[in-house]
Amino acid sequence: MLSHDELSLLRDRHPAWRLLRAVNAALVIGFLGRTFVEDNVRVLTQRELVSRLDDELYALREQLGEDAYPKSAAAYVTDWASPESGWLRLYYLEGSDEPHVDATPSLEKAVAWVGTLQERAFVGTESRLHTLVGLLQQIVQGSDTDPERRLEHLRAERSRLDEQIARAEAGEIDVLDPTAQRDRYQQFASTARELLADFREVEVKFRALDRQMRETIAGWDRSKGELLDQLLGDRNAISESDQGRSFQAFYDFLLSAERQEELGHLLDEVHRLESIVADERVRRIDRDWLTAADRTQATVRTLSDQLRRFLDDTVWLENRRVIELLRGIESASVALRDARPDLVMELDATRPEVALPFERPLYVPPAPPRIDSTVSEAADSAETAALFTVDHVDHQRIVSQIRAALRHRAQVSLGDLVDEHPPEQGLAELMAYFALTEDGIDLVIDDEARQRVEWLADDETRREADVPTLLYVRHDQSPAKDLP
Template identity: 50%
Template sequence: MNIDDISALRDQHPAWRLLRATSAPLMLSFLGQHFVEQNEGATPASRLIDALDEHLYLIRGGDDGLYRRGPQAYLDDWADPERGWLRKFYPVDSDEVHYDATPAVEKAYRFVEDLQRRSFVGTESRLHTLIDLLRQIVHGSEADPETRIAELERRRAEIDAQIEAVREGRSELLDETSVRDRYQLFSATARELLSDFREVEENFRSLDRSARERIAGWDGSKGALLDELVVSRTDIAVSDQGRSFQAFYDFLLSGQRQAELAELVASVQKIPAVQVDRRLRFIHHDWADAAERTQQTVRNLSEQLRRFLEEQAWLENRRVLDLIRTVEQTAIRVRADPPTHLGVEIDEPGLAIALPFERPLYNPQPETRVDSLISPEDEETADAEALFAQRFVDAARLAENIRAIVPPQSTADLIDIVELYPVEEGIAEILGYLALRDEDLEIRLDDGDQASIDYTDADGRPRRATLPRVTVTRR
């Protein structure tokens, strides 16, 4: 990143502006505890105001000189669209305003949390995790079956060796440092996963918001709008983020996986060396709640499309009913008071009428005499010599010449065939060879090489034809 990018982030990114705000300590302490630590979703305004009021009372300690504004004023300030720290909205099934934290609050809170000095920083577990990820990438994308089988056999040998060591009492247990190291990595990853869910939810919510804006301002056809909305929904669903979220959500829906995860977390927190984080005891429930909120955003988008279709159909039906009622009212009014002048205007006062019997009957035309006879003095004696001078090339004979010389599955040059069977009909016979189309014969011309064939024309004069090298293949 260059200095311009960093300057733009400082001025425009909500998380950076939050850290620079005067009320940043109050905001991070309250919003971080409520939305991040407690994993609360959209919260009604009344409940959030009470919680903030109690938080302000504890901070002030009876002194109104610190953070003197009321809780409602703080929430309205944080929910200002120009700040982007809280999202203020009305849910579909409620008439009370709700507040929800944006990903910017999550990012700022995690940044401040990482600034705290840690008494223990684990590195071994991260190294093992990185190596395992590299193994999954390399062996998971390996297309050679033999290589994958060799890797699986190697892992099986390692597992067999571990089983044998346990049976013989030679297995090595994790010490307290290794346990704390891995538990710290698990805790950090679990909390980061909740932060990622809020960002995924924000992306889906942006799609929902853009869909509502397009529906509200759309003046084209309904089919074009639906095509645009469905394509947008499909693009985010098939993206890497959408597929990853769906795979994670499917994993959470498995009862067997949830039971295994709950059992593992409970077993880990019973280890004496672990500094128990109470929130991680039910972290899988927090994951499920966050994933459900994200899925609810997707369902809201589908509901918006359904409502749009229903409203459009209702409006069209209403228009048809209005037209029918207008026609009925007009008909009743005309029946009671028929008009004297219909007010119909025509271009001509009368219409030209032509009856069928006014047309003349069929009148045969006189016959036309044609004299096609030629007078004797105009007759000329035709020269039939040209007809008898025609030379016929027998294609069957040419094919038999090739079959007599070229064995099956073999190839020969046309020059060799012509040497054994000289050309008798001139250039027409050479062209006859080139035009053969029998199923067992294939004629090929090589433009890169030339050949010459000598023959005698009809007048007995020697001739030479130069053409590309011709090969004959017999299948």
């Protein structure tokens, strides 16, 4: 229980308690409760709220007299949104220059507490007892790490389900009586309204974090990385807190189309029961939950918007500073050129070379060679005589044939030589003609002109080769006596 000093402080400072002590509490709670809480309105323009309040004041003055509530509707709205009252939040939406109004959690708490003062025709206790026992069972069973006890509980639950299935198959169905139905409906309606009211409080906490982030950005004079580290830490602290985890789980539940369809079907079935007095607000509570959760999630998204806007502004300022420096360098260069025409400065390059670390290939160790030194069994029976047979081309014989051909001619082609002296050793002898280096004989090879050389092998098989045109030219300075 709170102490006397704490209660006195709450009475003087808490907006909900100040509202209960206010002279015009009946007007504030009645009008704002219907406008924002009962209809689940999350935002109204100030003009529309003043118009509605003006109609409310007109009706009250018709009933209570002209002296009742002497201020104008606009003055009342301004008073209720002031920091001294704190029952309304006056703000501007992005892209709009018209003030908007929303109720505060303190107003919703005062409205909810006043609603509990009304005498209820029916006070249910059974459903709440079952709910409490069920919550205790969830806590105990959900925190038990013993697999055997968990299996024991699951088997017991399966036995109860099998028993209920057997009774249903036999036609024995347990049906809630009208009293039990009204009891559970009353508990559902109360919990649904409390849950809807909690969204405003969660939204206030996220909005306070957004305000703190703006204040931090406005006064930050250190590096951008340190600021991002601090802001992201605060953002993660909210997301990882019990309140943030619970809200995210609830929001994920609402976003599930299957869950929404199931919840809507259950609400329709409940409100078709004759024993239930339908509450229109409870009938549409699933849509109100989704609207309130989306509004709260939009407040969370503003945190990311602030970070993005800060980064964009920082990059713009840095680019602007770079441009100013470049212009200063250009102006100084022009001034130095006019004042010191002999000033010379050498640059290594006209632009820097950028070498990104990930453009370099990673080190790949060379694959070790794998040598198989084993000899297969078939090696003993293989024919190896060809490995030791070596054909030797008689180079001197080829030179003698060329000199004989050049005795009466200035040049001779490879085709003429092959026609006169067919190769005895095939292609090897033909290649020897290209490797000739002898004094008095010049080789002229034309790679662009091709010639086809043909000859008969020892087995009477015609062979041919497509080779560059090769000419042997007699050196003019070679003495005739050198030719045999």
